[in-house]
Amino acid sequence: MPRPGRHGAKGSTTETSPLLSDRPRDSYTDDNHGPTSSPTPKSDEPKANMRLLLPAVGAGMFMVALDQLLVVTSYAKIGNDLKALKNTSWIATSYFLTLTIFQPLYGRLSDIFGRKECLLFAYAVFGLGCLGCGLSQDIVQLCIWRAVSGIGGGGVNAVVSILLSDLVPLRERGVYQGYINVIWGTGTSLGAPLGGFLADTIGWRWSFICQAPLSLVALLMVCFLIRLPKTSHAHWLTKLGRIDxxxxxxxxxxxxxxxxxxxxxxxxxxxxxxxxxxxxxxxxxxxxxxxxxxxxxxYPFAPGHIIFSPALFACYLTNFFGMAGQMATFFLSPLYFQAVEGRTAAESGTLMMPATLAIVASSVGGGWIIKRYGRLYWPTVLSFALELSSVVPFALSVWLGSTVGLCVGLVLAALGIGCGITTTLIGLLANAAPEDSAVAIACSYLFRSLGSSMGVGISSAVQQQLIRSQLEARLGGGDGNGSEIAERVRESLDYINELPRDVADLVRSVYRLGTLGAVVPTTLLLTAAFLASFWVKEKVLEK
Missing domain, CATH: 4.10.860 (DNA Excision Repair, Uvrb; Chain A)
Incomplete structure (x- = not known):
């Protein structure tokens, strides 16, 4: 007999409760404590809801995914245009900064104000931020508007994941996450070459401006396709008082x-x-x-009993360090392609496509493995081992100048993180209490986005430090213009083409060295992710 919902003896729901609250999560067997049984949900109910949910949330996920690699492949062009190449890491970090802060807040906010309201707010803010980015006149304005976009982007990621957990049985969760990841991967795989193409043709500003109407379309789809119960009728001041x-x-x-x-x-x-x-x-x-x-x-958005629960903390650490290493390599690669190999932004985006497709394939594969075998420990460990192994072909290819080898390294990293993120998400849901699932998921996004910020920030700091010091050391003599050349090269890659051939070759070799130096902290981050994966707690998920 089904147990009552947590909001009432009869299982009545509100928008802030799980949408199928009379349905407990899948039963699972703890390897140490034996089985725990629970009723099986009706198989048709989640599928019926997902037929409406997937198109509505998929449009927004596609838009946010498109945005991330639209920017990654065009930030060198942006830096050239705004004469601020050395500060372009802030284009990414300002976005991930607000993403880091607001993603866990959405877990609590969606419980307070409702899932649909939070998703609509996220789409609106994201679209406004993109429009502001396209109209920015300097790097400071651009970073401010990227921070606004991050507020919206964080809500899209977190609320969609929470909605999936409300609707889908735990054992099926990896499969539906795979569907979402296909949409996400399609966006990122198109975003890389599209961002480069737009930057090389009509200008990088259109990479942002074009996303504003997409945000409006996604917002309207949520308005008309998603039907949820009304949220609670508490006074808005009472609701605001519960925000941390x-x-x-x-x-x-x-x-x-x-x-x-x-x-x-x-x-x-x-x-x-x-x-x-x-x-x-x-x-x-x-x-x-x-x-x-x-x-x-x-009302903490990252409660201590969730963050520091041993079974959950291991998943959070793998997410943090794994995403830090992944975003570091994704940030370094387009700059390497353009500064060292002299490729266009569009060519750089095309070279990133295999890696983005690999993330999709491995994410779907991870969900299928969990559905087929009901286990997550060894798939998680092997995923982060694969991601760590990617630094070998990546570093060797940068040193030897092999474009193919570098792309192989990117694909290996993508295969690892794609599967690992999916399996650890299931690990979180399997180990968290049902009433904590929304906050536990939001905290996972906190660690992912925090790791992304750290990875980009640390790798960029090491790279820029090496480039600055090496350029000043190697160009410091002679005509006395070494420091000026070093500064101008770090402001715009276009300046390299104006230099004498021997000086231009020297500058490119310094960018190669800077990229190699940034691989060192990336390796340490991925090693930490691999080691943390051994502490992920196994759960055997029953059908």
Whole structure:
């Protein structure tokens, strides 16, 4: 007999409760504690809901996915145009910064205000941010609007994942996540070459402006295709009082000071006061964030009993370090293709396509493996082992100048992270209590986006530090223009083509060295992800 829903003895639901609240999650067997049984949901119910849900949320997921690699392959062009190539890492980190802060908030906000309302808000803010990016006149304006886009993008990712968990049985969850990942992968695979093509033809601004009408289409689809029960009728002030503003503020300060410190150190030198002060403050703010979430906040968006649960924490660590390494390689590669190999933005995007397709294939494969065998431990360990192994062909190819080998490295990394993210998501859902599932998922996005920010920030800092120091050292003599050349090269890649051939070759070799140097922290990050995967707790999922 089905157990009652958590919001009432008769199982009545609101929009803030799971959409199939009379349906408990799939039963599973804990290898250490034996089986736990629960009724099986009606097989037709999730499928009926998904026929309406998938098109509506898929349009938004496609749009956000398209955005990420539209930017990755065009940021060198953006840096050239705005004369700020050395600061282009902020195009990515400003987006991931607000993504990091707001993704976990959406877990709580969707419980307070409702899933549909949060998704509509996310689409609207994302579209507004993209329009602002396209109209930006300098790097500061662009980064501000990218931060606005991140607020919306975080909601799309988190709320869609929460909706899937509401509707889909746990054992089927990996399959439906695979469907979403196909949509995501289609967006990223098209985004890479499309972003490069637009940057080379009508201009990079249209990469952003074109997304505004797409956001409107996605918003209208959610309005008319998704039907959910009404949310609670509590006063809006009461609802606002349940938002963890202090936790979000301390997390924002922690991440901002860390990223500012890394950027300042690579551009101003590590003996300068700015990076020392910023990097000293960052751990203090991180400690305050943990204190707020565990001891102070009444409604924390990252509760201590979820974050520090051993079974969940292992999944979070693999997500953090795995995404950090993945985004580092994805950020470094287009700049390498354009600065060292002299390729266009469109060519760089085309070279990224195999990796984006590999993420889709491995994500679907990971979901199929879990559905077929009901286990997640060894698929997770092997996935992050594969991602770690990718640094070997990647580094060798950068050193030897092999484009094919570098693409192989990117594909291996993509295969690893695609499967690993899917299997760890199932691990989170299997180990979290049903009432904590929305917050547990949102926290996984917190760790993914935080890792993405860290990966891009650290790799960019190492790369820019090496490029700056090596250019100044190798060009410092002679006509006395070494420092000026070094600065102008770090502002625009187009300047390389204006240099004498021997100087241009030297600059390209320095960019190669900078990319190799950035592989070192990337390797350390992926090693940490691999080691953390051994602590993921096995769950045998029953049919």
């Amino acid at each position: 503003v202090l936790g979000a503020a301390t997390l924002a300060l922690a991440v901002v000071t860390l990223l500012v410190g890394l950027d300042a150190g690579s551009n101003l030198g590590w003996s300068h006061r700015a990076p020392l002060v910023a990097l000293s403050l960052s751990p203090v703010f991180f400690a305050l964030f943990v204190l707020v979430e565990t001891r102070v906040a009444k």
